[in-house]
Amino acid sequence: xxxxxxxxxxxxxxxxxxxxxxxxxxxxxxxxLSGDYGLPxxxxxxxxxxxxxxxxxxxxxxxxxxxxAYSVKAALERSRIFENAxxxxxxxxxAHYGAIARGxxxxxxAEARMMxxxxxxxxxxxxxxxxxDEIRHGQMQLYFPHEHVSKDRQMDWAFKAYDTNxxxxxxxxxxxxxxxxxRDAISVSIMLTFSFETGFTNMQFLGLAADAAEAGDHTFANxxxxxxxxxxxxxxxxxxxxxxxxxxxxxxxxxxxxxxAVWGAWKLFSVLTGPIMDYYxxxxxxxxxxxxxxxxxxxxxxxxxxxxxxxxxxWYWEQFLADLGETHHGMHLGSYYWRPTVWWNPAAGVTPxxxxxxxEKYPGWNDxxxxxxxxxxxNVVDGNMAKAYxxxxxxxxxxxxxxxxxxxxxxxxxxxxxxxxxxxxxHFGSEVDRWVFQQEPERYAGHLSIVDRFLxxxxxxxxxxGALQYMNIAPGECGDDAHNYxxxxxxxxxxxxRNAG
Amino acid sequence: MTEPQxxxxxxxxxxxxxxxxxxxxxxxxxxxxxxNDRDPDAPYELSxxxxxxxxxxxxxFATALKHxxxxxxxxxxxxxxxxxNLMQDGQExxxxxxxxxxxxxxxxxxxxxxxxGTLARMYAPVRYLFHTVQMASAYVGQVSPASTITNCxxxxxxxxxxxxxxxxxxxxxxxxxxxxxxxxxxxxxxxxKDPVWQGFRELMEKTLTVWDWGEAIIVLNLIAKPAIxxxxxxxxxxxxxxxxDMLLGLIxxxxxxxxxxxxxWLASFIKMALETPGNLELIQSxxxxxxxxxxxxxxxxxxxxxxxxxxxxSAKAATRAFRHSLGL
Numbered sequence: 001x002x003x004x005x006x007x008x009x010x011x012x013x014x015x016x017x018x019x020x021x022x023x024x025x026x027x028x029x030x031x032x033l034s035g036d037y038g039l040p041x042x043x044x045x046x047x048x049x050x051x052x053x054x055x056x057x058x059x060x061x062x063x064x065x066x067x068x069a070y071s072v073k074a075a076l077e078r079s080r081i082f083e084n085a086x087x088x089x090x091x092x093x094x095a096h097y098g099a100i101a102r103g104x105x106x107x108x109x110a111e112a113r114m115m116x117x118x119x120x121x122x123x124x125x126x127x128x129x130x131x132x133d134e135i136r137h138g139q140m141q142l143y144f145p146h147e148h149v150s151k152d153r154q155m156d157w158a159f160k161a162y163d164t165n166x167x168x169x170x171x172x173x174x175x176x177x178x179x180x181x182x183r184d185a186i187s188v189s190i191m192l193t194f195s196f197e198t199g200f201t202n203m204q205f206l207g208l209a210a211d212a213a214e215a216g217d218h219t220f221a222n223x224x225x226x227x228x229x230x231x232x233x234x235x236x237x238x239x240x241x242x243x244x245x246x247x248x249x250x251x252x253x254x255x256x257x258x259x260x261a262v263w264g265a266w267k268l269f270s271v272l273t274g275p276i277m278d279y280y281x282x283x284x285x286x287x288x289x290x291x292x293x294x295x296x297x298x299x300x301x302x303x304x305x306x307x308x309x310x311x312x313x314x315w316y317w318e319q320f321l322a323d324l325g326e327t328h329h330g331m332h333l334g335s336y337y338w339r340p341t342v343w344w345n346p347a348a349g350v351t352p353x354x355x356x357x358x359x360e361k362y363p364g365w366n367d368x369x370x371x372x373x374x375x376x377x378x379n380v381v382d383g384n385m386a387k388a389y390x391x392x393x394x395x396x397x398x399x400x401x402x403x404x405x406x407x408x409x410x411x412x413x414x415x416x417x418x419x420x421x422x423x424x425x426x427h428f429g430s431e432v433d434r435w436v437f438q439q440e441p442e443r444y445a446g447h448l449s450i451v452d453r454f455l456x457x458x459x460x461x462x463x464x465x466g467a468l469q470y471m472n473i474a475p476g477e478c479g480d481d482a483h484n485y486x487x488x489x490x491x492x493x494x495x496x497x498r499n500a501g
Numbered sequence: 502m503t504e505p506q507x508x509x510x511x512x513x514x515x516x517x518x519x520x521x522x523x524x525x526x527x528x529x530x531x532x533x534x535x536x537n538d539r540d541p542d543a544p545y546e547l548s549x550x551x552x553x554x555x556x557x558x559x560x561x562f563a564t565a566l567k568h569x570x571x572x573x574x575x576x577x578x579x580x581x582x583x584x585x586n587l588m589q590d591g592q593e594x595x596x597x598x599x600x601x602x603x604x605x606x607x608x609x610x611x612x613x614x615x616x617x618g619t620l621a622r623m624y625a626p627v628r629y630l631f632h633t634v635q636m637a638s639a640y641v642g643q644v645s646p647a648s649t650i651t652n653c654x655x656x657x658x659x660x661x662x663x664x665x666x667x668x669x670x671x672x673x674x675x676x677x678x679x680x681x682x683x684x685x686x687x688x689x690x691x692x693x694k695d696p697v698w699q700g701f702r703e704l705m706e707k708t709l710t711v712w713d714w715g716e717a718i719i720v721l722n723l724i725a726k727p728a729i730x731x732x733x734x735x736x737x738x739x740x741x742x743x744x745x746d747m748l749l750g751l752i753x754x755x756x757x758x759x760x761x762x763x764x765x766w767l768a769s770f771i772k773m774a775l776e777t778p779g780n781l782e783l784i785q786s787x788x789x790x791x792x793x794x795x796x797x798x799x800x801x802x803x804x805x806x807x808x809x810x811x812x813x814x815s816a817k818a819a820t821r822a823f824r825h826s827l828g829l
Contacts, residue, residue: 002601004673012669012685013662016632018693022706032552055659055666056593063586070583105534105648108655115639115658121632128635128662131642131655136582139530146529150510159514162536170546173536177545181537182553446548476508 006054013054016121017045034117035186039248047120047244051236058129062136062230069226073144076219082148087482088280088347089215090152095280095344096208097145097158099172099272105138106162110180110188114237117185120244123237130193130234137227144223153476157343164472167341167450168271171401175264178443186241187257194238195261199302201231204273207293211277214285239309246310256439258306259314263432266320267327267400269294274328275335278358279349280482289361291324299324316432325362329369330405337376338390339479340464341471347482350377351490368409380488381495390464396449398426399433421445527579533572534648538562556712561644566715566784568777571647577769578762585656589663596667596755600674603748609678616744619807620675621682623740624749626691626698627733628668633705634729635661637721644714653766654718660759667752697805700798701729707794719787722767727823728795730760731816732802736809743808764823771827784829795820 020028025041053061082090111134114127145158161169179191205228212221245254277290288296299321306313314320336346350358350373358365379387394403395416404427406414417428421441428434437444453459459470468478511518516533524532537544537557544557580588603609612620635658642654676684692698708725711717738753774780796817803812 002604003597004600004670009666009669009673012628012672013666015689016629016665018629018689018702020702020706021693022703023710027710028706032556055663056590056597059586059590059593063583063590066583066586102534102536106536109643109651112639112643112655112658116636116643124632124636125662125665128639128659131639132582132585132659135652135655138534139582142530142534143526146513149514150512153508153510156511156515159516163516163539173546177547181545182547182551443547443551446550447543447546474508475506 006052006057010052010054014122014125016124017119029117029119031184033113033184034119035184037186037245037248037250037253039244039250043244043248044119044123045121047122047240049122049126049236049240051126051233053126053129053233055129058132062132065226065229066136069140069223072222073147073219077147081217081219082151085215085217086282087345088282088349089217089285091280091344091347091479091482092208092211092276093145093148093217093220094152094154094157095272095276095342096204097141097155098161098343099168100204101138101141101145101158102162103172103176104134104141106134106176107180107192108132108134108138110134110183110192111234113183114185114188118189119185120241123185123189123241126234126237127189130237133230133234136230140223140227144219154343154345154479157477160472161343165450166343166471166473167338167396167401168335170450171271172268174401174447175268179261179264182443186245189238189241190254190257191261192238193235194242194305195258196265197231197235198238198305199262199298200265200269201235202228202301203269203293203297205231207273207277207288207297210287211281211285214287215282239305242309242311251311255311255314258311259316260436260439262302262314263316263320263436264400266298266323267402267429267433270323270327271331271335271402275332275346275349278328278361279332279336279354280347283349283351283354283357286357290328291361294324316435319430319432326407327405329362329365330407331402333369333372334394334403334405336481337388338394339481340389340468341473342479343473343477345479345482348373348376348487351487352494364411368407368411371409377488377491380485381492393451393454393467395427396451397429397433398447398449398452399428399436399444401449402429404429525579527576527581530581531576531579531649531652535646535651538646557644560712561646561714564713564715566719566774566780568774568780571645571650571773574647574649574770574773576649576653576766578765580652580656580762585659589660592755592758593663596752599748599751599755600670604674608748609674612678612746613744614679614682616746616807617675617679617682619740619744620746620749621679621684621687622691622695623697623802623805624733624737625668625672625675625684626688626695627737628665628672628688629692630698630701630705630729630733631661631664631668633709634658634721634726635665637705637709637717637725640709641714641718641721644712645718646714650718650770653763653770657759657763660756660763663759664756667756671749671752697802700794700801701732704728704794704798715783716787718770719784720791722763723771723784723788723824723827723829724791724795724820726760726763727820728799728816730757731819732799732812734760735819736803736806736812736816739812740806740809768827771829775828781829788824788829 108131111127111131115124115131118124142159145155148155179196180188183191205224209221209225242254274290335342336348339346376388396402397404404416417431417434419426419434460466513524517524517528543549543554545554638654638658638661642651645651645654672685692702704725708720711720734753734757738750741749799816800813803816806812
């Protein structure tokens with residue numbers, strides 16, 4: 001035998017904990033950065049990552065993966081897939097890149113937090129590779145959309161979105177900053193890798209890859225499935241940490257972190273992923289409904305991951321399951337109506353055929369969301385466009401930073417969940433959002449939602465133009481109907497026919 | 502009322518479009534990626550006063566090491582993720598080729614047992630030291646004010662894991678050839694107690710607890726790493742060659758290729774830092790503060806290296822020559 005097997009030396013490479021004496025253990029691993037769980041010394045050295053990879057394996061495998069993804073891109077560069085894509089599909093890409101690319105790059109620093117501050121040496125090495133992965137995801141998801149910047153100004157938002165106060169980006173930052181940028185190493189492993197990546201990125205990347213392949217966008221399909229292969233490795237960083245916490249009687253702390261992260265992830269997905277899957281993706285390319293994807297990836301798979309780990313389902317699970325069929329329809333209605341405030345062109349997605357699909361996937365859709373869309377459709381058909389745009393702001397939740405909404409029409413259930421804390425009145429969109437705030441009020445209490453900022457006079461002039469300026473979004477970038485209202489023609493024809501008859 | 506002007510598509514990201522030249526792939530995917538400098542009051546979108554916001558306000562944005570635009574920093578080699586893997590996969594193929602070839606030639610069996618004892622004490626424990634560099638680079642990266650600076654430190658962190666891995670691999674092989682020397686067993690004890698390592702352990706424990714970004718990037722890259730590289734790479738490699746251990750000499754040479762790349766980004770960084778009046782004196786004050794600790798570490802380690810002429814003096818001189826070459 002000329003070369004050793006990986007496992008002959010793997011353990012040595014992760015036997016790197018030592019007892020400091022020139023500084024104290026608490027100085028080397030400060031509680032706020034490393035996590036303060038009061039575990040006995042040595043407990044973290046039992047950390048054993050299930051997905052093992054060495055440095056030489058990593059650079060080899062990743063080199064090959066990159067060769068694959070970049071060569072597909074190069075081969076298809078002149079194929080005019082973007083130019084010929086349905087406008088709804090372009091919106092999918094714009095929303096995805098803007099909300100995701102630099103967030104992934106930021107995750108490299110969350111991984112670096114685990115690398116530097118985790119008391120578990122195995123986690124430190126895995127997070128080193130995880131950090132590289134996230135640089136990859138940030139860089140690829142900037143390089144790929146950059147090809148399209150000269151064709152469409154909205155594509156600039158693949159880069160620009162994170163620098164703005166655009167409302168959806170405030171929500172995205174609030175969530176990602178909460179679970180990955182401002183937590184201790186162990187919490188990052190639970191909240192980012194276990195809670196978010198195990199469940200939700202699977203859904204975003206594999207679900208969207210399925211739709212992309214259906215839509216013929218092989219570059220995008222290839223890109224995001226390649227990214228997912230990295231996620232499935234580094235998403236396993238959190239599991240062994242949870243195991244150690246549970247074994248040492250810290251299940252409650254672990255569970256709380258999971259519950260907070262899963263709820264925030266759900267809310268963000270309800271505005272980002274729900275509309276693109278159920279409304280923007282052309283009907284003929286929809287592989288499954290958003291709810292079906294969620295049930296497959298989050299409910300079936302993630303539920304099992306939780307229970308395998310010895311954790312409970314989050315206390316709000318019943319409500320979450322019910323919301324799977326509702327919240328994102330409201331988010332879509334809102335982002336469509338307030339479309340000048342987003343950097344993509346929302347597709348209405350409400351032709352008669354699409355409505356039939358929605359009714360089939362979400363029984364009762366026509367009696368609830370459909371009633372609101374009837375009004376929008378009438379205004380568009382009447383040419384009453386002023387009424388098809390907003391004049392006021394929605395009220396947004398002080399936790400998820402997204403509009404407070406419920407189900408309209410026959411099921412009307414819109415409700416505010418207020419809370420007074422240190423003399424300030426906060427508003428939440430759900431019991432769970434309010435509960436998250438109450439777990440650690442000081443993390444959130446000093447933050448102003450975009451509506452709080454508006455009411456405080458920080459957005460001037462106090463109208464849509466002032467709001468757009470504040471969000472750093474201008475004509476040429478502002479969203480409008482993806483299909484330039486072509487979908488309304490069929491309703492116009494239906495009305496003409498009715499009138500004639 | 503006139504219609505506001507419609508923004509037109511640009512040739513590149515709007516933040517790069519003002520300049521006339523075409524951006525490289527490196528710039529497209531590396532520059533201005535951090536978003537925590539939007540709001541000086543709240544780097545992250547949460548309560549301005551929460552712990553981590555205060556941490557970044559203090560340690561990243563209020564450091565004494567100032568520059569009007571750290572985001573203008575460019576890695577002179579423009580390393581991006583995919584070129585990093587191309588480069589390091591090639592390097593690893595080379596190193597593992599060495600492992601393979603020297604193993605076939607029964608290299609370890611031919612080593613003098615006394616040299617094997619030296620390796621157990623002076624070489625195998627170095628994985629702890631390399632791991633501290635991995636950790637310190639991860640910290641400097643996560644608090645750097647510009648993504649282009651962050652990335653250099655993250656690649657350096659990964660390179661440190663590479664060095665840890667080489668050491669672990671060789672430690673295991675040596676434990677088979679010399680079962681009585683304590684390989685794969687005694688490294689932690691050497692690292693924690695043996696006088697040869699205490700200088701480096703003190704240096705790195707203290708380096709790892711410098712939270713101010715400006716001081717941390719200087720101490721790690723200008724003081725600690727040069728001391729480590731001149732000692733446990735260059736001088737240990739020399740000692741190895743004098744003791745018939747060609748393999749170790751070749752491994753340290755391969756690692757010095759990484760180190761040379763780190764020094765090239767550092768040189769650009771220092772050049773940029775010196776554009777701001779006051780930074781020269783500030784950096785010099787940090788060097789003056791930390792150099793004695795690094796010198797002590799070099800002396801403790803190098804004085805025990807066999808068969809190298811005056812290793813401590815020449816290692817110390819090399820660290821100074823490097824700093825001098827950067828205008829310090």
